[in-house]
Amino acid sequence: xxxxxxxxxxxxxxxxxxxxxxxxxxxxxxxxxxxxxxxxxxxxxxxxxxxxxxxxxxxxxxxxxxxxxxxxxxxxxxxxxxxxxxxxxxxxxxxxxxxxxxxxxxxxxxxxxxxxxxxxxxxxxxxxxxxxxxxxxxxxxxxxxxxxxxxxxxxxxxxxxxxxxxxxxxxxxxxxxxxxxxxxxxxxxxxxxxxxxxxxxxxxxxxxxxxxxxxxxxxxxxxxxxxxxxxxxxxxxxxxxxxxxxxxxxxxxxxxxxxxxxxxx
Amino acid sequence: xxxxxxxxxxxxxxxxxxxxxxxxxxxxxxxxxxxxxxxxxxxxxxxxxxxxxxxxxxxxxxxxxxxxxxxxxxxxxxxxxxxxxxxxxxxxxxxxxxxxxxxxxxxxxxxxxxxxxxxxxxxxxxxxxxxxxxxxxxxxxxxxxxxxxxxxxxxxx
Numbered sequence: 001x002x003x004x005x006x007x008x009x010x011x012x013x014x015x016x017x018x019x020x021x022x023x024x025x026x027x028x029x030x031x032x033x034x035x036x037x038x039x040x041x042x043x044x045x046x047x048x049x050x051x052x053x054x055x056x057x058x059x060x061x062x063x064x065x066x067x068x069x070x071x072x073x074x075x076x077x078x079x080x081x082x083x084x085x086x087x088x089x090x091x092x093x094x095x096x097x098x099x100x101x102x103x104x105x106x107x108x109x110x111x112x113x114x115x116x117x118x119x120x121x122x123x124x125x126x127x128x129x130x131x132x133x134x135x136x137x138x139x140x141x142x143x144x145x146x147x148x149x150x151x152x153x154x155x156x157x158x159x160x161x162x163x164x165x166x167x168x169x170x171x172x173x174x175x176x177x178x179x180x181x182x183x184x185x186x187x188x189x190x191x192x193x194x195x196x197x198x199x200x201x202x203x204x205x206x207x208x209x210x211x212x213x214x215x216x217x218x219x220x221x222x223x224x225x226x227x228x229x230x231x232x233x234x235x236x237x238x239x240x241x242x243x244x245x246x247x248x249x250x251x252x253x254x255x256x257x258x259x260x261x262x263x264x265x
Numbered sequence: 266x267x268x269x270x271x272x273x274x275x276x277x278x279x280x281x282x283x284x285x286x287x288x289x290x291x292x293x294x295x296x297x298x299x300x301x302x303x304x305x306x307x308x309x310x311x312x313x314x315x316x317x318x319x320x321x322x323x324x325x326x327x328x329x330x331x332x333x334x335x336x337x338x339x340x341x342x343x344x345x346x347x348x349x350x351x352x353x354x355x356x357x358x359x360x361x362x363x364x365x366x367x368x369x370x371x372x373x374x375x376x377x378x379x380x381x382x383x384x385x386x387x388x389x390x391x392x393x394x395x396x397x398x399x400x401x402x403x404x405x406x407x408x409x410x411x412x413x414x415x416x417x418x419x420x421x422x
Contacts, residue, residue, distance in 0.1 A: 006266060100397025
């Protein structure tokens with residue numbers, strides 16, 4: 001790891017000032033991706049701005065029709081939260097399936113969403129549940145948020161404050177984990193929300209995306225059978241040593257049907 | 266850039282002046298000589314470096330020393346009390362929950378976090394919890410037995 005300047009601001013204003021003064025500064029949340037990346041020298045920020053001492057970023061609240069999870073809430077806290085479990089059990093289960101216990105004790109929802117790893121779990125929840133990413137300057141709807149590989153709508157220096165999830169009628173997440181890392185080879189969130197059925201996929205493509213053909217089919221007939229025969233195009237999907245694009249395309253269908261079966265059972 | 270870090274290490278208030286890029290595990294081993302915390306993979310996969318920070322198990326190879334400022338840290342050296350092995354350590358000895366022993370400190374620190382949350386874990390729950398702890402001797406059967414027995418004796422107190 002190359003040397004850097006370490007900062008631990010106590011306010012968002014202070015964090016913004018450090019970011020503004022240093023082009024090559026990066027925000028540090030749980031560090032579960034950033035620190036290994038720096039150790040491999042794939043990233044070498046001039047400054048790290050540790051968000052852990054800023055008040056108000058680590059709360060979970062329920063406003064009646066939605067829950068809001070602070071950016072610095074770790075996966076283990078989401079998984080153990082009674083508020084989350086009561087409102088969106090699929091989100092609790094998703095958080096509990098990330099990495100291993102020690103990663104869940106450090107990794108945060110804000111870090112995951114800001115990083116937008118193609119194989120991360122949270123992007124499927126954010127997009128599938130039609131969540132809103134709240135930053136220090138605006139609110140970004142899930143459909144506008146995920147852009148490309150490790151690329152989101154966040155602007156340089158923009159800080160994720162929380163993620164707000166409207167409570168769905170029902171939702172389920174089904175994941176085919178890489179057996180070593182527990183990253184999603186493919187993960188699918190199926191949700192019945194106030195705006196209709198949503199089917200969001202992570203792990204398969206450069207970033208999380210929705211499968212509208214499946215959403216339309218499930219809107220007419222909410223059954224695993226309704227998804228039979230819906231072809232998933234492998235053309236834009238990822239291919240690596242863990243799974244070919246064709247296999248990932250196949251898994252999107254399998255995971256979507258499993259999620260639907262969970263909801264019907 | 267170098268920084269001052271102050272924290273509690275196994276009940277003792279300590280501080281150190283370290284380079285900002287110093288990893289927590291490096292500081293614990295090299296500055297404080299607590300070498301029971303091991304570095305296996307150095308890529309947050311193997312769990313040989315698991316310690317407790319503010320009561321939660323974490324991989325100390327993937328945390329900066331700087332992030333430990335103001336925290337309470339417990340390493341494997343802080344588990345035994347008054348010269349008596351902790352019941353979990355005793356269970357690892359009794360059930361031969363180790364072969365070469367390299368992964369053992371991390372296994373025990375991880376197990377203690379599990380038992381704190383789930384005082385009576387099933388074999389399946391123990392195995393799932395150990396996702397982040399690798400034993401290259403592949404001695405998992407006895408490790409799982411040891412954790413089950415350790416949890417039992419901790420409940421009895």
